[in-house]
Amino acid sequence: MFESLGNKLQDILDRVGKERQLTEAQVKAAMREIRMALLEADVNFSVAKDFVAKVSEKAVGQEVMGSLNAGQTVVKLVHDELIETLGGKAAQPELKTEGNVWFMVGLQGAGKTTSTGKLAAHYKSKGRRVLLVAADTQRPAARDQLEVLARQVGVPILKVADGETPTETKRRVDEHLKTDFRDLVIVDTAGRLQIDEALMDQLADLQAALQPTESLLVVDAMTGQEALNVAQTFDQRVTVTGLVVTKMDGDARGGAALSARSVTGKPIYFAGTSEKLTGLEPFYPDRVAGRILGMGDVLGLIERAQQADLKAMEVKKPGDFDLEDLLTQLRQIRKMGPLGDLLKLIPGMSRALPEGFNVDEKQIQRIDAMISSMTLKERRNPKLIDGRRRKRIAAGSGHTVQDINKLLKMHEQMKDMMKMLGRMTGPGGKGMKPPRLPNVPPNLKR
Numbered sequence: 546m547f548e549s550l551g552n553k554l555q556d557i558l559d560r561v562g563k564e565r566q567l568t569e570a571q572v573k574a575a576m577r578e579i580r581m582a583l584l585e586a587d588v589n590f591s592v593a594k595d596f597v598a599k600v601s602e603k604a605v606g607q608e609v610m611g612s613l614n615a616g617q618t619v620v621k622l623v624h625d626e627l628i629e630t631l632g633g634k635a636a637q638p639e640l641k642t643e644g645n646v647w648f649m650v651g652l653q654g655a656g657k658t659t660s661t662g663k664l665a666a667h668y669k670s671k672g673r674r675v676l677l678v679a680a681d682t683q684r685p686a687a688r689d690q691l692e693v694l695a696r697q698v699g700v701p702i703l704k705v706a707d708g709e710t711p712t713e714t715k716r717r718v719d720e721h722l723k724t725d726f727r728d729l730v731i732v733d734t735a736g737r738l739q740i741d742e743a744l745m746d747q748l749a750d751l752q753a754a755l756q757p758t759e760s761l762l763v764v765d766a767m768t769g770q771e772a773l774n775v776a777q778t779f780d781q782r783v784t785v786t787g788l789v790v791t792k793m794d795g796d797a798r799g800g801a802a803l804s805a806r807s808v809t810g811k812p813i814y815f816a817g818t819s820e821k822l823t824g825l826e827p828f829y830p831d832r833v834a835g836r837i838l839g840m841g842d843v844l845g846l847i848e849r850a851q852q853a854d855l856k857a858m859e860v861k862k863p864g865d866f867d868l869e870d871l872l873t874q875l876r877q878i879r880k881m882g883p884l885g886d887l888l889k890l891i892p893g894m895s896r897a898l899p900e901g902f903n904v905d906e907k908q909i910q911r912i913d914a915m916i917s918s919m920t921l922k923e924r925r926n927p928k929l930i931d932g933r934r935r936k937r938i939a940a941g942s943g944h945t946v947q948d949i950n951k952l953l954k955m956h957e958q959m960k961d962m963m964k965m966l967g968r969m970t971g972p973g974g975k976g977m978k979p980p981r982l983p984n985v986p987p988n989l990k991r
Contacts, residue, residue, distance in 0.1 A: 587800025662694030711754035
């Protein structure tokens with residue numbers, strides 16, 4: 546989402562970062578460019594104005610800090626202010642040992658029901674006993690959709706009947722909890738295509754009956770600045786405690802998400818990153834700021850690896866790297882998410898990749914299909930794969946013999962490269978110098 550804004554800010558800061566000393570005129574010129582980049586990214590006007598004013602105030606006359614030169618000081622100031630704009634410290638919903646009732650509110654189409662299912666999956670994985678309440682009686686099949694999600698997650702669901710009063714819903718929830726203890730109840734409420742009094746009255750009545758401990762507003766990042774107006778209106782009637790921003794994996798300019806904390810005063814708890822049940826991540830302002838400025842997110846990369854439960858491969862000699870090993874590694878990497886997203890989490894990688902670079906995820910699937918069509922003996926000893934076997938593998942995987950040839954050649958190249966790395970880093974080798982991160986102040990490297 547923030548790719549366009551990130552590229553512009555990185556270009557500006559790259560130019561500034563090369564300066565040993567900065568004049569006031571140079572700082573003002575850079576700040577004008579940053580303000581324009583923020584406005585073009587659909588950042589709220591007052592937020593962009595305040596952002597630039599605070600950075601300018603700190604930058605003008607700023608002494609060189611430690612080993613940083615003047616230009617790098619500005620980079621650090623922009624990074625720090627970006628974190629503050631996004632919310633400063635990461636915040637999460639309050640969780641007590643029991644009696645947690647969360648209210649999910651938002652307009653229709655924002656991803657409220659899907660986010661409810663994702664939250665159930667997220668907290669179930671943390672050991673919480675979750676109960677879902679399908680209270681959206683307005684949208685056709687909304688209750689059925691949540692029931693499907695509850696089944697996938699493996700948690701119980703209570704479906705509110707048409708015409709059921711909030712008092713009756715409260716009584717049914719309490720009865721359910723007496724026979725089946727649950728320490729987290731998540732209520733999916735009704736939405737509308739636009740805010741109206743009938744919607745707000747219904748939400749206020751249900752809120753008064755259930756007394757939720759958290760009211761989470763689900764906002765669609767694709768709606769731009771209107772999402773902020775929606776957040777303020779909901780907060781006036783149902784007292785929103787935090788935001789869940791959905792569709793962060795989309796191609797919106799990202800300004801609304803960047804402005805949400807400053808304009809609404811409410812923290813962003815979670816960000817929706819995909820349609821999968823696992824596509825919900827806690828929102829960390831410092832990590833998002835790092836991604837925007839091309840500094841990567843190593844902690845995010847490590848967490849993805851832990852969530853995917855990647856198991857270390859058996860250590861082999863570099864020359865023993867066979868097609869079975871290649872298939873295992875590809876499948877483990879795919880558990881962590883799209884390869885293009887993973888590359889952006891590596892510090893400096895977003896700037897190193899050429900503009901418009903995209904990873905062909907289907908190519909990885911094709912390699913998987915070709916290797917899967919081989920016998921175990923062929924995977925472990927690719928030299929057995931003669932012309933007749935190549936025809937069989939091509940037919941079995943839906944590819945051509947030329948595709949199989951390319952795969953085998955690629956494997957040989959990877960094997961040779963691993964041998965070379967083994968000589969360089971093995972006993973008696975000269976070793977390899979770690980890559981230097983481009984234009985990242987030393988105290989910001991992770």
